[in-house]
Amino acid sequence: MKTSLTYIPLRLLPAIILVVFYALMQALALFPLVSFSFGPVFLKSFIDALILAGMGWLLSIIVPSSNYVKLGTYQRFINYFAIGVLFVVLWLSMELLTSWLLFRQTSVMEIRKLLPAAAFIGSLLYVIFAQMIHMQIIKKEGELDEDPSDPEQDEAAIMPFPVSENPRESELERVAVKVGQKIHVILVPDILYIQSDGDYVQIVTDQHAYMKEETMKYFETSLPQSRFVRVHRSYIVNVEKILRIELYEKQSQMLTLKNGDKIRASASGYKALRLALNL
Numbered sequence: 001m002k003t004s005l006t007y008i009p010l011r012l013l014p015a016i017i018l019v020v021f022y023a024l025m026q027a028l029a030l031f032p033l034v035s036f037s038f039g040p041v042f043l044k045s046f047i048d049a050l051i052l053a054g055m056g057w058l059l060s061i062i063v064p065s066s067n068y069v070k071l072g073t074y075q076r077f078i079n080y081f082a083i084g085v086l087f088v089v090l091w092l093s094m095e096l097l098t099s100w101l102l103f104r105q106t107s108v109m110e111i112r113k114l115l116p117a118a119a120f121i122g123s124l125l126y127v128i129f130a131q132m133i134h135m136q137i138i139k140k141e142g143e144l145d146e147d148p149s150d151p152e153q154d155e156a157a158i159m160p161f162p163v164s165e166n167p168r169e170s171e172l173e174r175v176a177v178k179v180g181q182k183i184h185v186i187l188v189p190d191i192l193y194i195q196s197d198g199d200y201v202q203i204v205t206d207q208h209a210y211m212k213e214e215t216m217k218y219f220e221t222s223l224p225q226s227r228f229v230r231v232h233r234s235y236i237v238n239v240e241k242i243l244r245i246e247l248y249e250k251q252s253q254m255l256t257l258k259n260g261d262k263i264r265a266s267a268s269g270y271k272a273l274r275l276a277l278n279l
Contacts, residue, residue: 015053022049026121030114036103044102051094052122055087056129063133084126091122172222175203177210184210188227192241192257194219196234206259229276231255231269239276 023046031041062083095118175186186203195202196216203210220230230236241257248254251267265273273279 019046019049019053022052033114040102044098047098047102048095051098052091052125055091056125059083059087059126059129060133063130064136080130084123084130087126088119088122092119171224172219175212177203177212179210184208186210188223189238189240191223191228191238192259192261193238193263194228194236204261226276229269229273231263231265231273233266235263235265235269237263237265237273239273245273 023042026045026048027038027042030045031038034041092115095115096112099112172188174188175191177184177186186205190205192204192206194216195204197211200211200213201216201219203212216230216234216236219228219236223236227240228236228238237255237257241259243256243258245265246254246256248264251270253265253270253273255263255265255273257263
């Protein structure tokens with residue numbers, strides 16, 4: 001596929017416009033408060049805008065990689081607050097550094113008077129960045145839950161429960177997993193949950209997590225239907241190991257298991273869970 005020379009610049013055009021717009025607005029706001037000419041103030045504001053854009057980009061990498069979707073509301077708040085403090089401290093440090101490089105010692109004291117305003121701007125932008133990133137994470141999770149291209153989901157929609165003349169014969173009682181030169185036999189009642197992991201699945205028990213080359217669909221149809229429910233595209237949970245169920249966001253629920261692990265249930269998964277629990 002050929003890429004036009006103007007493709008990347010055009011994709012960056014909205015970001016460039018935002019950076020220039022922010023720099024202009026900050027320069028207009030700060031110009032009456034300092035004794036410098038407008039040129040240096042605009043240059044300083046433009047550098048600030050580039051720094052904030054870079055910090056926002058870094059934030060967009062850090063937050064999704066932290067897997068906050070599995071955390072409870074309180075823990076997510078603590079993590080977001082801690083990252084916010086680091087964000088503002090780093091922003092103020094860069095603010096002082098760029099001021100010193102541009103204006104040197106003669107005018108740094110004048111710039112330092114504006115640090116409270118800079119801290120407010122940094123805090124406000126962090127909240128905006130964090131909200132945008134968090135909503136993007138939720139959106140992607142929702143798309144995974146309702147992915148129309150997932151053949152397993154289509155098959156489940158057509159046939160929500162496996163059909164078997166003798167269901168007991170198809171239900172697993174134990175799962176054998178090879179670890180190195182050893183074979184571990186896991187009893188089905190000991191399984192807390194099963195998590196999708198690429199071409200493998202993780203079978204999690206109280207003592208250990210085992211990797212097995214198998215599909216989620218296999219376990220969904222082979223485990224006892226009264227005990228194991230696929231609450232999410234990536235999770236099958238043993239309902240007897242659930243400690244509590246809490247509202248997460250919008251139409252999803254957060255399950256807390258007896259070992260402390262947290263798993264988010266999708267809207268369709270929560271419906272299946274309610275049927276299993278007779279709610």
